Amino acid sequence: MPEGHSVHRITRQFQRNFLGHPVRFSSPQGRFVEGAAVLDGRTMTDARAVGKQMFLEFDHELWLRIHLGLYGAWDFSGDLLLDATIASANGRMGQTNQRGTDLNAVPDASILDTAGENSLHSIGAPRRTRVRMSEQEKELNQLEVFPPEPIGQVRVRLLTETVCADLRGPTACEVLDPAQVMVSMARLGPDPELDNSPEAEERFTSVIRRKPTSIGKLLMDQSVVSGIGNVYRAELLFRAGINPHAPGKSLSDETVRALWQDWAHLLHIGVETGQMMTMDDLDRADFHLAMRNRADRHWVYKREGLPCRVCGTHIVIEEMAARKLYWCPRCQA
The missing domain is CATH 3.20.190.10 (MutM-like, N-terminal)
Incomplete structure (x- = not known):
């Protein structure tokens, strides 16, 4: 989806x-x-x-x-x-998270990945x-x-x-x-690409912090927050070090606000580049590799059974909210 x-x-x-x-x-x-x-x-x-x-x-x-x-x-x-917007039509293509990276100074705009996709610059x-x-x-x-x-x-x-x-x-x-x-x-939750105001952040935060539902389910609920799917859910929770089973109301105000801000960050870069690469601080060679191969773009998504990139613990997979959930039981304990 x-x-x-x-x-x-x-x-x-x-x-x-x-x-x-x-x-x-x-x-x-x-x-x-x-x-x-x-x-x-x-x-x-x-x-x-x-x-x-x-x-x-x-x-x-x-x-x-x-x-x-x-x-x-x-x-x-x-x-x-x-322009770059044409390259991703239905979510199969990826996302990019290059924190601190100038989007106008991408190392190589001509890179095609193994699926033949190139969405960084105008075609x-x-x-x-x-x-x-x-x-x-x-x-x-x-x-x-x-x-x-x-x-x-x-x-x-x-x-x-x-x-x-x-x-x-x-x-x-x-x-x-x-x-x-x-x-x-009105039935849809806030979308930070449409509205990243303090009011939108507050709406997201207040809903999450009063819900006993697990955060892994809440992030997939489009009435809570708009736009997050299976890839972004797994990657956001890993980046925040949050156990996907944690009840929303158990999370601190600071944690939930940081989650919203990271979602706004990832979403904006995804919109601008069309790539859902959620890895940070990649050097030129690793960036090129990741742009060619989706397996090198994510922390946990579709990496079940493989060692965590941070701690080495095997990434686990389970079903949550009728979708596959990927997470690290140590980094997200």
């Missing part, structure tokens, strides 16, 4: 290519015909992400809410204005391309015909004179009015 940085990056792509333009809607799959008819011809006026959900606003106070879920993906094609704009953003396939190729034929079960197609966006396999895709949008957003 995509984590928060991916959805923010997709939203940026809509901001660059669709805002201010009338949009033609269709549903090649046939499952969004009525919604497409309502939105067809409307001009996009806003695009925003809240955690793992995206909200596209159109004139006449109409909104499109999308939740990609486990299988959702976008295909963009046409004369795209592309060119404008360019008539097709960029497929899905869990198993990533493509960037020249188009001979625009708009291209839909690939797979396209729930909804958004089309301007120069750019096309196809949505496949979302968990949610629905037209809302402003009141319904407010209700949907």
Whole structure:
């Protein structure tokens, strides 16, 4: 499932290519015909992400809410204005945490990882391309015909004179009015990329500190905090030295606030670079290695049975909140 940085990056792509333009809607799959008819011809006026959900606003106070879920993906094609945001569409790609690193001075912007992904810098704009953003396939190729034929079960197609966006396999895709949008957003916890104010931090802290639920479950609860998924949960808790089974109310005010601040830090870098590499203070050689291989980007995620990078204890795996949890029983005792 995509984590928060991916959805923010997709939203940026809509901001660059669709805002201010009338949009033609269709549903090649046939499952969004009525919604497409309502939105067809409307001009996009806003695009925003809240955690793992995206909200596209159109004139006449109409909104499109999308939740990609486990299988959702976008295909963009046409004369795209592309930057780093285009490279991560649904959370399969990583994240970067280079504390103290100047994002404008990345050692090598041309690095491709073993999955062929490169999202540090622009991949060119404008360019008539097709960029497929899905869990198993990533493509960037020249188009001979625009708009291209839909690939797979396209729930909804958004089309301007120069750019096309196809949505496949979302968990949610629905037209809302402003009141319904407010209700949907109100159900979501704070998102530091959208609002990193003291009030947002206080909201997160106060909820965590009054809950008897384990912190490992709370971080995955989108009504508590928006955008954190399985990777960020494991890495945040390890970085903080927090036992994932600790009740939220057992944590100190200082600990919870530091957790929020680290989440804001990781999320912002993930949005800017598209890579969820949560390792710190890497030298040039290790940075290059990590950018090529996801196994070298994380402290504990997907490292079950391997020695902890800090203490040597074997990383354990268990199920929590219906997802796999990775942690070090010594560093996070």
